[in-house]
Amino acid sequence: MPYRLLKFALKKEHDEPRFFRALETPKKSYDAVIIGGGGHGLAAAYYLAKDHGITNVAVLERGYIGGGNTGRNTTIVRSNYLTPEGVNFYDASVKIYEGLSEELDLNLFYSTRGHFTLAHTESAMRTMRWRAEVNKHVGVESYVVGPDEIAKACPQLDLSCSGKAPILGALFHAPGSVARHDAVAWGYARGADRLGVEIFQNTEVTGIDVQGGKVAGVQTSRGYIATNRVLSAVAGFTPRVCKMVDVKTPIVIHPLQACVTEPMKPWLDTILVSGSLHVYVSQSSRGELVMGSSLDPYEVHSTRSSLDFVEGLTSHMLDMFPFLSNIKVVRQWAGMADMTPDFAPIMGKTPVDGFYLDAGWGTWGFKATPISGKTMAETIARDKAPELIHSFRLSRFEDYELTGEKGAASVGH
Incomplete structure (x- = not known):
């Protein structure tokens, strides 16, 4: 047992200061x-x-x-957007995030992983090239990669996606990160x-x-x-x-759901997103797979979660990673996403x-x-x-x- 924890266990009164005042x-x-x-x-x-x-x-x-x-949310930090206005804005946020743990004197578990946005169609590949050019124009490191580079970064990924939606390439965004929300x-x-x-x-x-x-x-x-x-x-x-x-x-409000699996030994070093399969996934510092999907298709001011969401998401996850069939989903939740046109x-x-x-x-x-x-x-x-x-x-x-x-x-x- 760490000495600091043992010290607290043996003391009748704890003098550790609160995070902030209870007013x-x-x-x-x-x-x-x-x-x-x-x-x-x-x-x-x-x-x-x-x-x-x-x-x-x-x-x-x-x-x-x-x-x-x-x-x-699912804690992903990135700046690989489509418009110069968006890229510049989110890149400024990434730059602050990179030094935020030190500024706030708190470990935010900020971890740079690299972010792959997978493309399953030629139309999606055109969009990836478009985004890559916009990103490069404003100095953000993003570029298009092929299946071989994706397989090298994540060998566990089934590039054929069970034959349903083969991966043709991806937009790789090197600064893509996760943090503890x-x-x-x-x-x-x-x-x-x-x-x-x-x-x-x-x-x-x-x-x-x-x-x-x-x-x-x-x-x-x-x-x-x-x-x-x-x-x-x-x-x-x-x-x-x-x-x-x-x-x-x-603004209209749609539920957005997410879920996590039981902890596993680290194996997913990067962040993967598939617009066609409606999946994004990363692995947390505790070993959980943190997974999300697209918005629920109806306007509801509620944070309820649903079986339909987790069934659809896990089905697509198994298209990408068949070996996860015995892994348990331990928790799911929803947030209210305030969407603009x-x-x-x-x-x-x-x-x-x-x-x-x-x-x-x-x-x-x-x-x-x-x-x-x-x-x-x-x-x-x-x-x-x-x-x-x-x-x-x-x-x-x-x-x-x-x-x-x-x-x-x-x-x-």
């Missing part, structure tokens, strides 16, 4: 209120304090820290708390006070809080929060003065956690969105200037 009652007013205690909201709070010196900030979470989509949320929470930000769990926002087109405060389950700056970072709950301020978005997020200011939006993350939110926090913090502090997220503004839907990222989704939606 009960919010103050009457704050310079900014962030709705949503997931990775994005906590990162925004951290960078507001760290980069802009705004520490009189409250983060309000209706459940528990990281209990939403931050704790329900709950560690990211708790790391940002601790970092924000140490800088003076106040975090309140089990605190629901029931209304937003708007006076003369400007935010004046929020009504919560713990009372009224006066503030003139509110950030909504609530993923699948975005339509409900936006309704409080009468802001309309094109162009498969890009909505970030920045809204028609309501002082109400800021970080939403529309669909299946790609976790990888953007650091850079979304950094850019939204700048937007709140300066009341102006940085150029990096200009293409993600809400008004693009009225201006007909969409950012088409559908071709770079991990799986077919």
